[in-house]
Amino acid sequence: MVQNPETIQECIEKARQRLYQIANQYPDLWHPEVIRQSMVLDELINEYNQATRLKKTIKI
Template sequence: MERSDLIRQIELARQKLYQTKLKYVDLLHPDVIKQSMILDELINEYNQAKTEKPIK
C-alpha cells in the first residue's frame, strides 16, 4: 500500500476513534479499544513502510 493511502486511512481511523470516544465517553469501552487497535495497526504499518523505504 502506498504511504499516501496509509496516511489517508490513518486520518480516517483517527477521526472514527474520536467519534467513537464521543459516543461512548468511556475510553475503556470495547468499541473505543477496538478502534484504537485499528489505528495502532495502521500507524505500525506506516512506520514499517517508512523504515523500509526512505523518504525522498
C-alpha cells in the same frame, strides 16, 4: 503487502476521525468499541512506520 505511505496516511486520518466519533459516543475510554478502534489505528500507524522505514532502506 505494504501499501505506500500516502495511502496509509489517508487510512490513518479516517481511522483517527472514527476513533474521535466513537470516543464521543462512549465517554468511557475502556469501552470495547473505543479500544477496538484504537487498535485499528495502532495497526495502521505500525504499517505506516514499516512502509516509511522500507522506503528509506530502498533509497539508501
